[in-house]
Amino acid sequence: MSRAQTDIELPAKCARWRRPGTLPMFSYYNRLVMLVLGANIATLVYGLQVGLWWSSNDVLQTLSGLVVANLSLTILIRQQYVINLLFWLATRAPTTWPLAIRRSLAKVYHFGGLHSGGAIAAIAWFAALLGSMVWQRLAGTGAVSLTLIGLSTGLFGVLLLMAIMALPGIRARFHNAFECTHRFAGWAALLMFWATTLIFARDQNPSTALTVVLAHSASFWMLLLLTLSIALPWLRLRKVPVSLVRPSSHAVLVRFDHHTPFAGSSTAISRHPLWEWHSFANIPAPGARGFRLIISRAGDWTGEFIEQAPTHVWVKGITTAGVAHVETLFKSVVYIATGSGIGPVLPHVLAGKVPIRLIWSTRSPRATYGDALVDEILRAQPDALIWDTDVLGKPDLLQLGYTAVQSFGAEALICISNQTLTQRLVEEMEARGIPAYGAIWDS
CATH class of the missing domain: 2.40.30.10 (Translation factors)
Incomplete structure (x- = not known):
């Protein structure tokens, strides 16, 4: 990078009132969470208006359906085939489309907001379902067995445990415990959902054959689909x-x-x-x-x-597709990678589907990753800026990134680094009107 290129002045960020969408609290992830919760709140309000929650004989069926609907969204949106489909659909947009549309489509990797929103809503509806079952049991107005209430209480506890372990601060500090909890508690919850579904069907329809009830139950078929979705990756082990x-x-x-x-x-x-x-x-x-x-x-x-x-x-x-897969939505891209973040970037450098300018900051790249890897990068990207932090110290990646975007005429910047640096660069770039993308550590 020449001296002239490094002299491009970094402009001031736009005023906050002009860029609310670039602030972390208004991220696409959080917008999707609020979208899901908003739809569920609207359902709650509608139920209150028509008196559904206290006068309908089918309130348990309704609440159960809402739990399954939100649970289905929570699980299926994390299914690998679904993720790849979402990325495929988002990247179908040609580069002739307006940048405003393409930059929004490139946020497809924020789909985890649907997962979180669905999980919160499912737990909230399950709490309402459990409360309704207890009330009907005490009032003697419905066929609710003590076995169903006891099993549902245990299931509610398991769901709460999973939700607590998934809180960002806890997940980051106890990541291994988070993974184990989600795996084993998730399997336990699935088995308990099957048990509650069967007992619920029996309690609500004591005079009808269980097979007949299940055959006409949407919840049963959705639970079957969710079980297949969870099992599918393990069937390919x-x-x-x-x-x-x-x-x-x-x-x-x-x-x-x-x-x-x-x-x-x-x-x-x-x-x-x-x-x-x-x-x-x-x-x-x-x-x-x-x-x-x-x-x-x-x-x-x-x-x-x-x-x-x-x-x-x-x-x-x-x-499974990852964040850098969105590069094809842009006519040209600047990549910033630090350390082993070169791994997700290298296949795009080698494939050359999109004009790329690479900035890689790392300690002693040849000594750490080998001459062969560095030479491979330079053969594919002769203009790559490989910044040896042992020799040059830590770079100002914000300045380098902005300079590269302007000098290269790139439409977007993709950062592959640690969480703190990625979030900072993405926010700083977008605050200056540059579409920027990076992992969001939501799982």
């Missing part, structure tokens, strides 16, 4: 061989040959499939079979992986 190259004690390059994923996707791997799973960006090479992952030391699991290199790892599900 397999142990595959890997080969590793360790250029340093900080990083390892893992090679897979069992299939070739698409650029912009990720794969979840594990050494013990019932416990920890970690997702890494796939690095396929154009015209070559297989793919690589870059794993850098960032905790106990990655440290053990580097020091005690396995010959096989477990994989499950299918490769």
Whole structure:
């Protein structure tokens, strides 16, 4: 990067009243949460207006349906095939469309807001359902067994535990506990939902055959679909061989040959499939079979992986689209990566589907990741700015990013870094009118 390029002045941020959509509290994620909650509140208000909640004989059926509807949204929006479909639909827009539309479509990776909103609403409706069951039991106005109330109370406790563990502060501090809770408590909740569904159907229709009741129950069929959705990734569980190259004690390059994923996707791997799973960006090479992952030391699991290199790892599900997959919505893109964040960026650099300008900030890139990887990047992107922090110190990535966007004429910036830096760069860029994207750490 020449001296002239680095002299581009960073403008002031727009006034807050002119950019409310760029503030974290108004993120697309939070907007989707509010959309779901708003729809549920509207349903609640409508029920109050027509007297549904206290006069209808079918109030338990209605509340049960609302729980299942929100639960379905919560689970299905995280299904890998659904995620890939959402990304596929969002990226169908041609680059001839107005940038205002394309920059909004590129926020597709905020779909987790539907997951969170649905989960909150499902728990709230379940609390109302449980309260209604207790009231009807005490009043003697409905067929509600003590078994159903007891099982529902336990299920409500499990759902609350999962919700508490998913709170951002708790999830970040106790991430392994969060993952285990979501996995094992989630399975327990699914089994308990099946039990409550069967008992509820029996209690509400004691004189009709259970099979007949279930055949006409929308909740039963949705629960069946949700069970299949949850089981599907595990039905694809397999142990595959890997080969590793360790250029340093900080990083390892893992090679897979069992299939070739698409650029912009990720794969979840594990050494013990019932416990920890970690997702890494796939690095396929154009015209070559297989793919690589870059794993850098960032905790106990990655440290053990580097020091005690396995010959096989477990994989499950299918490769899933990630944030950088939205690059095709833009005519040109600036990528900012730090450290092993080069992993999610490299497949796009190699594929060359979109004109790219790369800024990579890392410690001793050749010593850490190997000459072969650095040379591969430079062959594909000769103009890449590789900033060695051991030699040059920490860069002003905001200034570098803005300069690159202006000098390259890029339509958008994508940042792959740690949570703090990613959120800061995305907000700072968007506050200056530049579409910016980066992971949101919502799972």
